[in-house]
Amino acid sequence: MTKMLNFDLTADWENLDHIRSKVEHFLKQNHFGLNDIYSIVMVCSELVENAIKYGDYNSPQSKISINIELNDSGIITEVKNPMLENNNRHVRQLDKTIQWIRGFQNPFEAYREKLKEVAEKDYIVDESGLGLARIAYEGESILDFYLEDKNMINVTAVYQITKDK
Amino acid sequence: MENKTYTDGYLSIEISKTASNIVVNLTGKSTSRNPGIFLAPILQQVITESDYGTREIVLDFRELTYMNSSTITPIIKFLNKAKIGNERVSLLYLKTLKWQELSFSALSIFKTKDDRIMIKGI
Numbered sequence: 001m002t003k004m005l006n007f008d009l010t011a012d013w014e015n016l017d018h019i020r021s022k023v024e025h026f027l028k029q030n031h032f033g034l035n036d037i038y039s040i041v042m043v044c045s046e047l048v049e050n051a052i053k054y055g056d057y058n059s060p061q062s063k064i065s066i067n068i069e070l071n072d073s074g075i076i077t078e079v080k081n082p083m084l085e086n087n088n089r090h091v092r093q094l095d096k097t098i099q100w101i102r103g104f105q106n107p108f109e110a111y112r113e114k115l116k117e118v119a120e121k122d123y124i125v126d127e128s129g130l131g132l133a134r135i136a137y138e139g140e141s142i143l144d145f146y147l148e149d150k151n152m153i154n155v156t157a158v159y160q161i162t163k164d165k
Numbered sequence: 166m167e168n169k170t171y172t173d174g175y176l177s178i179e180i181s182k183t184a185s186n187i188v189v190n191l192t193g194k195s196t197s198r199n200p201g202i203f204l205a206p207i208l209q210q211v212i213t214e215s216d217y218g219t220r221e222i223v224l225d226f227r228e229l230t231y232m233n234s235s236t237i238t239p240i241i242k243f244l245n246k247a248k249i250g251n252e253r254v255s256l257l258y259l260k261t262l263k264w265q266e267l268s269f270s271a272l273s274i275f276k277t278k279d280d281r282i283m284i285k286g287i
Contacts, residue, residue, distance in 0.1 A: 013198050017175075020231075035263040042264065046234055049198075112274055118238055119245035119275075131234035138267040 003030060006067040011057045011081070020045050023068060030070055036161065040075055043139040043157045044068065046131040047079040050155070054090045055081035074161055077141070080154040091147065094155070097129045098143050101136045111137035173203040180211065186221040187211055192228040195236040204239040212243070218251040218281075225257045226269065227287065237268075244275040244282065253281050260286030 005026040009015050020041050027037045044066065051064045059082075067078040083090065104110040114133040135141050141157035148154055171178045175194040180187065189211055197203065215222050224240075247254045258269035266286060273284045 016196060038264045042231075049233060049235075053198075108271070111271055115237075115241055115271060115274060119241040128234075128238060130237060134234045134237070134268075137271070138264065 003070040004067065006065065008063040008065050011052045011055055011062070011064055013052060016045055016048060019048055019066065023066075026068065036075070036159075039139050039141075040068070040077060040159060043135050043141050043159065044077050044079070046135050046139070047077060047155055047157060050131060051079050051081040054083070054087075055153075056084040056087070056151070057082070075159045077157045077159070078154055079156075080148070080152055083151050083153050085151050087151075091153070093129075094132075094145060094153075097132050098145070101133055101143065107133070107136035107140075171203070171207055173197060173200070176200070176203070178204075178207055180207070182214065182220070184220070186223055187214055188223045188225060190225045190228065194231040195229065196231065196233055198235065200233070200236045201239040201242075204236070205242070208239060208243040212246065212250070212252055215252050218253050221253040221255060222247070223255045223257065226265065227257055227259045229265075232268075241272065241275070244272060248275050248277060248282050255283045255285055257285050257287055 005023065007022065009019065023041050023044050024037055027040060032040075048064060048066065055064065056062065062082045065078075065080040067076075067080075069076040069078075101107060101110045104113070111133045114128070114130050118128045118130055132143060135157050136143060139157065139159065141159045143155070143157055145153060145155040168181045170180070174197055176197075177192045179190045179192070181190075182188075189207075195204075211222055214220065244254065244256070246252075256269065256272065258265040260266045260270075269284060270286060276282055276284055
């Protein structure tokens with residue numbers, strides 16, 4: 001059986017706490033344990049933070065769309081937002097980071113490498129890629145993305161539910 | 166540095182100092198877009214006050230309920246700096262909280278063989 005939570009919001013940093021509360025409430029209503037709840041709240045929050053940082057919200061109608069789908073095998077978190085037309089740099093960087101994470105035997109190794117990298121280098125604020133590595137490792141989720149018409153980008157994180165959690 | 170509390174949004178940092186250690190207790194949630202602006206100067210001051218390892222620095226995260234990935238950056242830069250220097254650091258977290266266990270145990274890459282830098286799940 002599938003259940004969904006979906007809502008839109010403006011790209012304001014102050015909305016993040018509301019998002020976390022909303023997702024937490026939805027998962028509690030569906031009887032998830034604290035560990036699953038924390039993971040998904042974190043995953044959703046990190047994806048929305050990226051959407052705020054890298055999206056294009058020049059039009060007053062521009063919003064971020066969040067969709068959380070519960071099904072028998074997992075929890076799919078999708079965050080969709082408008083991008084600047086031809087923002088190839090961001091898309092390339094996103095693709096590069098996701099492929100880099102996938103190149104490791106497990107997400108823990110990717111996360112540790114990213115920690116070392118960030119500790120030793122000076123990153124431009126907002127560009128370390130640590131959030132994506134954290135989603136993969138601590139959030140135990142598989143990342144992907146696709147581009148839609150009208151300069152929309154959709155980033156997904158799939159979290160598998162297992163008994164041990 | 167006198168005993169002091171610093172606050173930024175939902176995050177509080179309480180610092181208490183004795184002759185042998187400086188305890189940095191983080192409580193609440195760290196959710197700012199650039200938490201380094203708040204955290205980095207405090208952590209730098211703590212390094213200065215530790216007096217080249219005379220005082221042990223204890224970073225206590227057990228009462229932190231949430232942090233975004235941007236918060237991790239100033240923490241690991243601090244740990245990396247301490248690892249290269251002379252400072253003694255113990256980072257404490259709750260190992261019974263899964264997110265803290267996952268998040269902080271990964272920081273064991275900053276541990277030193279002589280336990281000058283320790284990452285401790287309690």
